[in-house]
Amino acid sequence: MTHPAxxxxxxxLGETTLIADPxxxxxxxxxxxxxxxxxxxxxxxxxxxHPAQSRxxxxxxxxxxxxxxxxxxxxRINGDKPEIESVTSVxxxxxxxxxxxxxxxxxxxxxxxxxxxxxxxxxxxxxxxRKDYPVHGYKYSYSNE
Amino acid sequence: xxxxxxxYADPISTIEAVEETPASPSAPKxxxxxxxxxxxSTHGVLRIVLQLEGxxxxxxxxxIGFLHTGIEKQMETLTYAKAVTLTDRVDYLANLSNNLxxxxxxxxxxxxxxxxxxxxxRVMMTEFTRLNSHLVWLGTHALDIGAMSMFFYCFREREDIxxxxxxxxxxxxxTSYIRVxxxxxxxxxxxxxVVGKFIRSFPSKVDQYEDLLNANPxxxxxTKGVGFISLEDMLDLGxxxxxxxxxxxxxxxxxxxxxxxxxxxxxxxxVETSNDVWGRYRVRMREMRESAKIITQALEGMxxxxxxxxxxxxVLPQREKMKTQMEALIYHFKIVTEGYRVPxxxxxxxxxxxxxxxxxxxxxxxxxxxxxxxxxxxxxANLQGLPTLLEQTLIADSIAALGSMDFVLGDTDR
Numbered sequence: 219m220t221h222p223a224x225x226x227x228x229x230x231l232g233e234t235t236l237i238a239d240p241x242x243x244x245x246x247x248x249x250x251x252x253x254x255x256x257x258x259x260x261x262x263x264x265x266x267x268h269p270a271q272s273r274x275x276x277x278x279x280x281x282x283x284x285x286x287x288x289x290x291x292x293x294r295i296n297g298d299k300p301e302i303e304s305v306t307s308v309x310x311x312x313x314x315x316x317x318x319x320x321x322x323x324x325x326x327x328x329x330x331x332x333x334x335x336x337x338x339x340x341x342x343x344x345x346x347x348r349k350d351y352p353v354h355g356y357k358y359s360y361s362n363e
Numbered sequence: 364x365x366x367x368x369x370x371y372a373d374p375i376s377t378i379e380a381v382e383e384t385p386a387s388p389s390a391p392k393x394x395x396x397x398x399x400x401x402x403x404s405t406h407g408v409l410r411i412v413l414q415l416e417g418x419x420x421x422x423x424x425x426x427i428g429f430l431h432t433g434i435e436k437q438m439e440t441l442t443y444a445k446a447v448t449l450t451d452r453v454d455y456l457a458n459l460s461n462n463l464x465x466x467x468x469x470x471x472x473x474x475x476x477x478x479x480x481x482x483x484x485r486v487m488m489t490e491f492t493r494l495n496s497h498l499v500w501l502g503t504h505a506l507d508i509g510a511m512s513m514f515f516y517c518f519r520e521r522e523d524i525x526x527x528x529x530x531x532x533x534x535x536x537x538t539s540y541i542r543v544x545x546x547x548x549x550x551x552x553x554x555x556x557v558v559g560k561f562i563r564s565f566p567s568k569v570d571q572y573e574d575l576l577n578a579n580p581x582x583x584x585x586t587k588g589v590g591f592i593s594l595e596d597m598l599d600l601g602x603x604x605x606x607x608x609x610x611x612x613x614x615x616x617x618x619x620x621x622x623x624x625x626x627x628x629x630x631x632x633x634v635e636t637s638n639d640v641w642g643r644y645r646v647r648m649r650e651m652r653e654s655a656k657i658i659t660q661a662l663e664g665m666x667x668x669x670x671x672x673x674x675x676x677x678v679l680p681q682r683e684k685m686k687t688q689m690e691a692l693i694y695h696f697k698i699v700t701e702g703y704r705v706p707x708x709x710x711x712x713x714x715x716x717x718x719x720x721x722x723x724x725x726x727x728x729x730x731x732x733x734x735x736x737x738x739x740x741x742x743x744a745n746l747q748g749l750p751t752l753l754e755q756t757l758i759a760d761s762i763a764a765l766g767s768m769d770f771v772l773g774d775t776d777r
Binding site for chain 2: 261
């Protein structure tokens with residue numbers, strides 16, 4: 219499989235991972251769905267590698283039923299002003315996963331139809347799954363006393 | 364257009380039924396109706412904002428997150444061995460499926476070989492979980508639609524299953540029976556009699572449910588042709604599990620990507636083509652019979668041998684060994700205090716849970732705590748299809764359609 223957005227292909231533990239260029243992620247996903255038959259998006263999530271410079275990894279798990287195989291696509295994005303293009307135009311199921319990524323990691327998803335917090339209340343401060351967010355939250359933290 | 368704004372934005376606000384002024388005198392009146400989060404048919408704390416035109420649903424917007432407990436964040440603070448207990452609490456009806464998926468993922472990272480007996484015990488227990496989950500689904504779904512006595516029949520059998528789980532693990536619901544490296548305890552003395560007695564009588568119980576429902580005119584009228592959603596929509600929206608199989612797609616992770624020695628069992632994947640609430644009911648009823656078949660095979664062919672892997676740095680030693688062997692005591696101390704280190708890497712492990720595809724994405728940075736553990740839960744993905752499922756249906760049918768999805772809100776919000 220060749221596409222200009224694929225920077226690297228890794229095979230480990232029986233799973234294939236593509237490292238992709240975040241600027242071309244929609245184009246790559248469209249290609250994978252149309253040409254490689256990855257018709258299902260299993261999940262989207264992110265990993266915070268704080269304090270690395272390219273801090274966040276956005277991870278897409280794709281699934282093809284015919285032939286039966288799975289694929290992981292990863293992109294690394296900068297931590298200063300994290301943002302990524304939405305793939306809801308490729309798979310509608312991306313909608314809630316991207317809202318979760320925004321809610322939990324504060325990665326802004328551009329061109330998303332309804333970007334809003336999904337699990338936390340709308341007036342919540344901070345993004346809980348970031349590594350610099352304390353486990354007990356800010357409100358009930360005793361670390362400053 | 365003198366519509367009043369629809370107060371969607373603030374999910375904490377309580378929305379009363381709002382009648383909107385129609386755009387033109389001939390246009391039908393629209394109403395925004397708030398359903399939940401305490402509505403009994405939403406099975407937990409799901410809130411749906413419905414837009415109605417008479418009795419027809421124009422749009423539905425689910426609002427989730429009321430049960431969010433930050434399990435993914437908490438898992439990052441626990442060692443791999445301790446984090447098993449949190450996976451139980453994700454989905455209170457499929458605890459062992461979550462245990463199994465997490466353990467398979469960690470074992471893949473550790474590259475651990477699991478003995479046959481442990482694998483068969485795992486299969487048997489996850490199939491009991493499937494029975495448990497489907498029984499609760501059937502009881503509550505029938506209760507929603509109006510067949511009250513089903514609830515009592517289903518919970519009668521569920522009680523037996525919970526007793527068996529208690530016999531094996533000491534706990535009825537939050538069992539944490541499946542651990543990294545095998546299962547927590549050896550099967551108790553006399554388990555064959557108890558499981559055998561239950562599983563011999565279970566098919567006749569399913570017959571009983573079907574006698575009560577299959578020819579029941581109210582049941583058939585409320586389920587047949589209700590809750591249609593096309594297969595293409597479902598695949599696009601990420602819906603998995605019995606809903607897909609009721610639409611004619613033969614996909615079951617137990618067959619397509621066998622894990623934990625499911626390939627050694629002889630069973631069928633039930634597929635229906637009607638793609639409605641009735642079809643989903645048929646699929647789950649047939650799945651219960653198949654699960655009973657798997658448990659019977661596990662009961663008859665349970666291999667002898669160890670119930671835990673031979674990996675002293677991962678598996679807690681037996682209490683007896685700790686009293687006589689120095690090494691066992693040291694390993695116990697190491698595992699309980701520091702935990703075992705898992706080689707750096709990442710895995711995405713999927714299994715077939717009662718509600719659909721569970722996927723655990725675990726990232727390890729080489730320490731004894733998971734760096735990141737993402738759970739791809741079936742209820743979260745399935746609920747995303749709710750607006751498409753409910754559009755242009757009657758509000759009375761929405762209860763049947765909701766029930767046929769079989770979601771658990773703890774599983775959705777994690």
